[in-house]
Amino acid sequence: MKKLLFILLCISSLYSQSHFYFGGSMGAYHESFEEQSNVVENTTITSLKIGYGQRKAYAVEFSFDYIKNKSKVFSSSGKYDGNRYGFNLALVKSFDYDLFVLPFIKAGFGSGFMHIQRTTQKKISYGSYNLATGVFIPIYKKFDIELGYKYRYMSYQPIDTIAEKTRYKSHINILYSGINFRF
């Protein structure tokens, strides 16, 4: 699945009239776990990204996430989970309906890690499948505001309790706003 997405991303990057752009965003981050729905993480996510493509067509985006964890989902009692760092790759398709906004959809995958405080593990890595939708609001030719919603399906490295190695999965919903500068 990830290889297919990567091939699609490579094909899309061959589009003509494409340009590099970079941007940043902040958003509200809500994570709930499959195994225990009452286990949640509410915090903020900050992302930096670089992309290549057209604002009104296709683009490829690489993004870096920073999430400041505020919960104790993985760490031992009394200790907070460490900050989370992730990388994502996404294919962006935007639509030009002659409106003042450009709706878009994104699909991709990512991976990352976070520091935890357990007796047998100090770090846990994860992988994710990502979907997003939203709008670009062009301010002028080289600058736009981005408002969107992201969904991520996360799969974490197993947690080791000697007798069991449990792999946790979660659903993440992100509402975010950001800005993009285009060259």
Added chain:
Amino acid sequence: MHYIKQIFLSLSTCIIAGCGGSNTTTPLASDITSIHIDTTTKSFYPTDAKISLHATANYTDGTTKDVSTYVIWSESNSSLVNMVANTLAVKSNGGESNLSIQYADFQDTTPIHIHKLTVFHTIYPDDVNTTGEYIFKAEGDFDNNETNRTLITNIHWYATNDATIDVDEDGIAHITLIAGETNVTTTVFNDNNATDPLPPQSKIFNIN
């Protein structure tokens, strides 16, 4: 640039306010606090069957789990005992050793004592006068005054005259004798380095 930053922060603040909620403070999986060897007894007979030992992990939520097959077992005196996974096999007659378990940074050690077999006697079948299968067994006395304990391991049976030997899990030897003279020999602890070896025992059976 200042206005852009204001718009950006305002939107983010609104989003965050609309998605509030408390965060989890109880971990998904409880953490390990310690592991230990479960030892109801720390003394073993060197001629008993192999013994399965158990280890337990304690967790932060107060629960425990059997981790016998997940931890690494080791012995301090490998000429006396041998640990294969969580199974203890005694190799020599009498002595002291330590057993240890380890997992990541956790470990536990416990001393064990192996009793010494001081004398053994083979119990031969009566009325061996026809060909067929006969039952042989051996019993021993130990340094802790335990007497007539059946020897299951570290005992070896030999027979001449092409007699077949089948030793079951209880240490009982089923020996099939055929016509002629058969010498049945029993030895314990085939250890050439033993400081105080016990002499073998033999008996000859004649079947016409």
